[in-house]
Amino acid sequence: MSSTDNNHGPSPQISSFGRSIYRLRQEQVHSLEENHRSSTRDSELESFQKQVTDRFEDLFRASDDELLSIDWIQKLLNAFICCHEEFRAILLNNKEQLSNSPLDRSISEFFERLVKALDICNASSNGIEKVRAWLKHLEIVLCALSSNQRALSEGHVLRARKALMDLAVAMLDEKDCSSVFPQRNRSFGRHNTNKDHRRHFTALSRSHSWSVSRSWSAAKQLHSISSNLIPPRGSEIVATNGLAIPVYTMNSVLLFVLWALVAAVPCQDRGLNIQMSVPRQYSWGVPVTSLHDRIKKRERRSSNGLLKEINQVESCIRNITDLVDSVQFPLRDEQKMEVEERLKELRVVYGALRDGLDPLERQVREVFRKIMTCRAEGLDYTG
Template sequence: MIILLLLLLLYSKLGGAQLIRCPPIVSLYFCHLQDFEEVRLSDIIVTMPSTENQGSASPFVSFGRSILSIRREQIHSMEANHDPNTQESEIELFLQLISKRFHDLSVVSADELLSLAWMWKLLDAFICCHEEFRVILLNNKVQVCKPPLDRLVAEFFDRCLKALDICNATRDGIEKIRQWEKQLEIVLSAMDSRQRTMGEGQFRRARKALMDLAIAMLDEKETGSIFSHRNRSFGRHQSSKDQRHHLPGHSRSLSWSVSRSWSAAKQLQSIANNLVPPRGNDISATNGLAVPVFAMSYVLMFVLWALVAAIPCQDRGLQIHCSVPRHFSWGAPFILLQERIMEESKKRERRNSSGLLKEINQMERCASHMTDLVDSVHFPLTDELKTEAGQQVQEVTLVCEALKNGLDPLERQVREVFRKIMNGRTEGLEFLGSVNKPE
């Protein structure tokens, strides 16, 4: 005992009130205090009893209690930090994040807008905002379960459920683009002058691939449902036989397979329905939490709208009725983005396109130029035609490389969005249920 007291006095002389670690022997003696080894020595010395009043009480019991009391005060201080001011700061930072991420997306050049790289960044912005929104909900579980916030959060989760089908439809749209890219690969293989001299056989093969591509893209423009009968969910890959015996579970979207009558435009409108800015009394009743719920709901709807605009989907449509958040500071980037995307859709070369994706437009243009060349060629080839064919092949090569480099990352990002939405909804419903469950 005397040795331990001497060690403590020695530490007090060496360290003063600086932050130090208790001597190992003290930590060993108080093994139940290992988590609280880091303390201020001044606090320990102040709380240790004097030798005159020790009586039967051990000084080390008092020493241990002092450490525990310090730790309890730290914990209570941390809990108290999540006060209304902290909540207001959380909300403000979240809205600033939305404004920053979507402002960066809204000021890109015309060449970058609606490209595969831009779409990836759009989904990355959504994932980032969704994660921060999830943290806000978890930090305010009790308040989320009280009216009117419980209704607003429930409506958000309902929109999330509907969003899963659009994610599935987007993935099928990406698969359609892959099939079109394969036809361009056939054209490149046929027109590769480095391997063989270009003759009539090579041009016939290229013409057939271009015709197949034109038919596939025309069919998509007219019906929007080349692959509508076999939509795959992100939950798991299954054969049709497996799907008949599949039991419902968390991995299901609103419908396991999008039906032939499913409409991306109608699904978007159902998500946008009743999506209006919160009223003043709702904002005050929720301590401002109604605003981030509305903001995240709008971000969800907008990102899905941009996906449907860019990627081939069954029954695409850009005209949806939704209140644009003009009087919110974070709403400005969305207004600009909506205007720019609508302007793109009205351009002559985009008006009847199967998607506003930049690479789709490049594919259509290259295919059109190559078709004109193949249809007008005469044999034997002149040097001028050989040069023109080489230039067209180079353009097609660039488009194919852009598609190869961009489609896989975009599909992975769509998968991640699907998982974030599904897991966030499941987690939210679970904590809503646990808070509402009577003890």
């Protein structure tokens, strides 16, 4: 073979064939990678739906006595945190798709809801602080009426009555104070201090450092969060490779958890008229809507909150107030026994609040931090 033959490159046909094989291999590798990503994404989405379902089915299994207790609310917030963390992972693993239509719109709406959720966390934290302030009055009642090696005197009863009056005022919203206070005032046997106590309560309310404005409304905020929260259509699910489903799921979980929190603790302008309607194909829909119905049935007008321990405090206060208004000296043996029985009930409720409020508030703050982190990450994802 001549030297000129040796210097010739491969024929055009061979070169074209080689490029075809290379492209085919690239397409095969790309297809395999795409299939792997799709399979991983499907597993993530399925795992997320399962966790949400399992968490809320567990919450739904609570007895009527356990529902809306401090322990149950903590369990609810923990469920939210766990679901939220898995949802964040889904967003992180699919962040390149978050700016694509139609997913970009639903993601943007989700992050807007997160901002509104921060206000509800703040208001709930303030509500917990309000309940914590009640403990001081309850402690005075317990100290005044406890007969540890001393006879119960009229002075002790008067001290307890004053603490009960202060507590009753503290438990009222400022807007309800003028209409409700006179009746409560008469029940305590104090006829001349109405204006003084009303001014005192107003001053306390205005001096409290609220992190939401005085015109802020929990009911309106919940309505704003629930606005336009609708299940994704089939075309949207296909166009987003299924990612529209976890976004809708997390929006619904967020709404329910915030609604339950507002239901449980004192909040400005509480209102629970939020509808929860979830299509049957979402497995978590049944426990969520069932819990919504169970809680809704407990709503009471002018309630400080549906938290179990708050209801117990209100019941104890009514019983002890009736008792101190009716006692006559010298005390009869049956009256002494009734005082001890009422104090025993109050000690249990006092202990539950004293031990439960701090962990509950810490968990509300943790929810706040998780939401803040997710919102900050969202700014990076969506620009």
